[in-house]
Amino acid sequence: GELSLETIKTMEALGRVYFDLGRHADSERLNRRLLSSKLKRGDATEMQIAVGNLALARSISMDPEKYDEAAKLHEDGCAILREHQSPFLSWIVPRHARVLSRMNCPEKAEQLLREYLDDADGWDSIEFQGCHQTLAATLEQQGFVVVPGGAPLFHPLYQQMHYEGEVYFVTTDVGYHYLHLAFSKILRELEQTELLPILEDLMVGLVAAARTQRDELAGTDLAEAADRVAQLYEAGATLLEMDVGPIGELAQEEVALAIEAIQFVESPITGLVPASALVSTEGLVDFSLFKPRGHYTRNADLERYFRAMSLLGNENFAVRYEAPMLLGALATRVLVENPELLEGWTLLYEPTAFLVGLADDYTPLEVADQLDALAPGWRDDATKIDAAVAGDVGRGLLATRPVGIDPEGAAVRIMGVRLVVDSYIYDQLRSPNVGDPPWGRRYATPLDLVATFGSELAYRIMDEEGTLTDPDTGQHWTHYDSQLADLSDMIAERGAAEWGATVYDAWLYALEPVWQPHGAAYPDFMRTEPWEIKDLQTGLGSYTELKHDTILYAKQSFAVEGDYDPVTYPDPRHWVEPNPVAFARMAAMLGLLSDGLSNRGLLPPDSENAELIAALGAFLSRLAALAADELAGQPISAEDNQWLQSIGSAMEALWIQTSDSGQ
Numbered sequence: 001g002e003l004s005l006e007t008i009k010t011m012e013a014l015g016r017v018y019f020d021l022g023r024h025a026d027s028e029r030l031n032r033r034l035l036s037s038k039l040k041r042g043d044a045t046e047m048q049i050a051v052g053n054l055a056l057a058r059s060i061s062m063d064p065e066k067y068d069e070a071a072k073l074h075e076d077g078c079a080i081l082r083e084h085q086s087p088f089l090s091w092i093v094p095r096h097a098r099v100l101s102r103m104n105c106p107e108k109a110e111q112l113l114r115e116y117l118d119d120a121d122g123w124d125s126i127e128f129q130g131c132h133q134t135l136a137a138t139l140e141q142q143g144f145v146v147v148p149g150g151a152p153l154f155h156p157l158y159q160q161m162h163y164e165g166e167v168y169f170v171t172t173d174v175g176y177h178y179l180h181l182a183f184s185k186i187l188r189e190l191e192q193t194e195l196l197p198i199l200e201d202l203m204v205g206l207v208a209a210a211r212t213q214r215d216e217l218a219g220t221d222l223a224e225a226a227d228r229v230a231q232l233y234e235a236g237a238t239l240l241e242m243d244v245g246p247i248g249e250l251a252q253e254e255v256a257l258a259i260e261a262i263q264f265v266e267s268p269i270t271g272l273v274p275a276s277a278l279v280s281t282e283g284l285v286d287f288s289l290f291k292p293r294g295h296y297t298r299n300a301d302l303e304r305y306f307r308a309m310s311l312l313g314n315e316n317f318a319v320r321y322e323a324p325m326l327l328g329a330l331a332t333r334v335l336v337e338n339p340e341l342l343e344g345w346t347l348l349y350e351p352t353a354f355l356v357g358l359a360d361d362y363t364p365l366e367v368a369d370q371l372d373a374l375a376p377g378w379r380d381d382a383t384k385i386d387a388a389v390a391g392d393v394g395r396g397l398l399a400t401r402p403v404g405i406d407p408e409g410a411a412v413r414i415m416g417v418r419l420v421v422d423s424y425i426y427d428q429l430r431s432p433n434v435g436d437p438p439w440g441r442r443y444a445t446p447l448d449l450v451a452t453f454g455s456e457l458a459y460r461i462m463d464e465e466g467t468l469t470d471p472d473t474g475q476h477w478t479h480y481d482s483q484l485a486d487l488s489d490m491i492a493e494r495g496a497a498e499w500g501a502t503v504y505d506a507w508l509y510a511l512e513p514v515w516q517p518h519g520a521a522y523p524d525f526m527r528t529e530p531w532e533i534k535d536l537q538t539g540l541g542s543y544t545e546l547k548h549d550t551i552l553y554a555k556q557s558f559a560v561e562g563d564y565d566p567v568t569y570p571d572p573r574h575w576v577e578p579n580p581v582a583f584a585r586m587a588a589m590l591g592l593l594s595d596g597l598s599n600r601g602l603l604p605p606d607s608e609n610a611e612l613i614a615a616l617g618a619f620l621s622r623l624a625a626l627a628a629d630e631l632a633g634q635p636i637s638a639e640d641n642q643w644l645q646s647i648g649s650a651m652e653a654l655w656i657q658t659s660d661s662g663q
Contacts, residue, residue, distance in 0.1 A: 003037045005044060012055050016159060017649065019059055028059040046080050053077035143525025146534065154178075155655055158648025168574040168644050172514060172535075172582045174651065175620050176542035179507070179586050181658035182616045184549050186593070186609045187355070188295045188302060188660075194602055195348055196305050202344035203237040203308060207244045209334045209341060210234075217382060222330065225323075226382075229330045232269045232315060239290075240308035258307055261291035270315055272323040281409035282318040289314055289556065294548040298660065306552055309415060313553070316411030319362065319394035326390040328412040329371060330382065332364040335414070337379050349415060354596045356504045356553040359416030360404050362397045367412055370396040405555050408432075417555040420504055422449050422543075425487050434480045435470060441477045446540055452487045453515040457532050459484075503593050504554065507546050510585035514539040521631060523578060574644035576623050578631040583624035590617045612657045619650060 003011070011034055018027035035052035038044040044052075057073035060066040138145045151157050154174055210230035217226040231251035237244045238255050247255075253268040266275045267285045275283035289310055296306040317328030336342050345364070353359075370393040375384040403410040404419045405427045427433070429448045431440025445467060450458035462468050470477050499509035514535040518526045525531055547554070576583075594613045597603035603610050626640055636644075643650075 002041070003034070005038070005041070005048065008034050008037055008048075008052075012051065013652075015055055015059060024059060024062050028056070031056040031059045047084060050077040050080035053080075142528050142530045143523070144531065153655065155648045155651035158651060167572040168647065169577065170575070170623060170644065170647060171538070171577040172579050173538050173541070175583050175586045175623060176510075176538065177545070178616055178619070178651065178654050178658070179510070179589065180542065180545035180549060181655065182590070182612055183503070183507075183593070184295050184545075185612065185658040185660070186597070186603075187549060188298065189609060190351070190597070190602060191305055192301055195351070196301060198344050198347050199305060199308060200240060200242060202341060202348065203233065203240050204242055204244060205338065205341045205344065206233040206334055207237050207242075209338055210331075213330065213334055213382065220383060221386065222326070222382060225326045225330055228269050228327055229334060232311075232327075232331065233334070235269070236308050236311045239304065239311055241304045254311075257285075257287045258290040258311060261288055263287050267315060270317055270324055270327055272327070273318050273321045281406055282320065282411070283316075283324065284409075285314055285316070286556070294551050296552065309552055312415035313413060313417045316361065316409070316413050318409070318411050319397050320410070321394070322387040322391040325394040325412070326385070326387055328367055329378075329385045329390050329393060331414060332367040332371070332412075333379065333382055333385070335364050336368045345415070351597075351600055351602060352553050353418065354502060354600070355593075356550050357418035357420050357502050359413065360419035360555045361410060361416040362403075362412045363416060364412070364414060366397060366400065367393060418504075418553050420550075420554045421491075421508065423555050425449050425452055428483055428487055429480065434483055435477045441470075441480065446543060448484075449543075450515045450536065450539065451484060452491050453512055454488065454492075454517070455515045455532075455536065456517070457529070457536060458515075500588070500592055503589060503596065504546070504550055506585070506589035506592050507542075510582060510589055511539045511542055513579055513582040513585065518579075526578070572645075573636065574641055574647075576626045576630060576644070578627045580624045580628035580631060583620050583627055587617050587620040587624060590620065608657070612654075615657065616654055619654065 011030060015027045015030045015034070018024075018030060031052070035049075035056050038048055038052050053073045054077040057070045057077065060073075061070045135145050135147075149157070154177060158168065207230070210226075210233045214223075214226040214230045217223050227248070228250065231248040231254070234244060234247040234251040235254040235258070238247055238251065239258055250268045257263060257265070257268070264284060264286045265271075266283055271283045271285070273283035290307055292303045292306040296302045317324040317331070319325060319328075334341070335345055349359075349363075371378045371385065371389070374392050374396065375389045378384045397412070398410065404424045425448060426444035429441070429444045431442055433440075435441040445462070447458040447462050447467070451462070459468075468476050468480055496509075499505050517532070520527075590613050594603060594610070594617070598605070598610075603613075622640075622643070626636065626644075629636065
């Protein structure tokens, strides 16, 4: 029957697999049908036709009797790409020119390259692989060359090079990116299948219990506070799109601000203190954090989960003031008085604490401990809690432990956002800790974090860009260097057990090897400044993916292939970036994730996510072993070299495993 364009796109991937397996006739037969289907449909775009031409050309490029047809298909496909100024030209044209040369069509290859140079209008020569002199000079000078390209995914590049007989150099970028893909998939499935149902039951139960408490306290001095607590939970349930009946006016205002997700203002419900963003965050809520981002935009369930959890994590009861602390005490009572509600809260908090970290601000459990000591019987009789007791609770909390990030705005939160070491570092490297009053250094950057990991390059970049200079005095920010030294010592003294306390920290620990200088054991090119710059970008790219994946929780500062031998080329010797520590720490992070989720009953051994973790763990461990052998000067085995040769398909298999079902 007639194939949809989406089906054709999927089957073109099958055509690539056939080709890589050496089943060239099957690949040709499939791609001929797919191209014919596109042409018959009439609604295929020119770009889709171009893809079909290039796919069929590759399928027949091994048959000398079909060289002319393949060359014509290459020419037609690339012509369409040029017409539409496709970014894929930057890597497709030079590679297809090589295929044309291999097919004894050097004139056509030269014509294709010249047309591309004319269209590129002075394109940077290092991007164009035909400019051997520039590449050779750069390679001789720094020991490696980075060629810019426009590919949106890793695995198509490795698959493309596979059939061209290119040599691979598998860098840590691959490991870090697939680590992100796996973590993101596991997290969003955990949130949808396990945590969302728990949150739904919890919010409905909290609303019911808070309304009961409100009724019990009607006519008492606690009536208004009890009403605000009920409306806070009503707002959370409404953001979760649960039907809890009519909600109060304050709850409606709270929901409107959360949906708008723009303002940094007092909460209509909890904002009971003098508030000024210029002085402190006390009594303020950054409602911009309620806007779903990252994987939370994938579907409506994730969006509503994000909004409701944002309310529980960002609504705060300032501990230095009696009025908000009175709300915090009554909100705590609603939660801890009911064992089922407390169990639901724990089932939400504990797994996310393992993934990201413990709450930085004070939790309801800490409030309950204070109330047990200060107001015996409060669980059964709420009237034992008054403003004075609430004030004592706040002071008692401050005496138990400090809040790490923004201690000036210390508060109680129902499901507090988590203390993460990078946000703590940012907080310590800006006002009021760095710079002179009244303003000081207002902003920190990820380069501050990298500098604490030992990167002199990151420090130098900030210094050259003026990030470390007080614009009023023209001098270095006061206290910056001393604060940086203390934080660098803190990072250096952290042991493996501390880094392995959460998956978030284990990810940061896996980034450390690319943010530190490489010693004499490493190849010369890895000890150059250009490579250090490359490593800096690698680490920052992975760090960005970490922050996107955990944006809801972290406190803001905030397939085996068959044999295939290219016709013209012998099997080349492939390579892995010799950074075994980085690859090993990535694998260790996955092991921590697997053990932690399995121990909590959140990762059945026969589940797809368990298979994903096992597959990616084996992938990263093998890269770590190969990198260690290279660093030790050990030769690579033929089996390992063949595995590297087919690594593009292994990446594609992992990419498919990390995609949502049906997408």
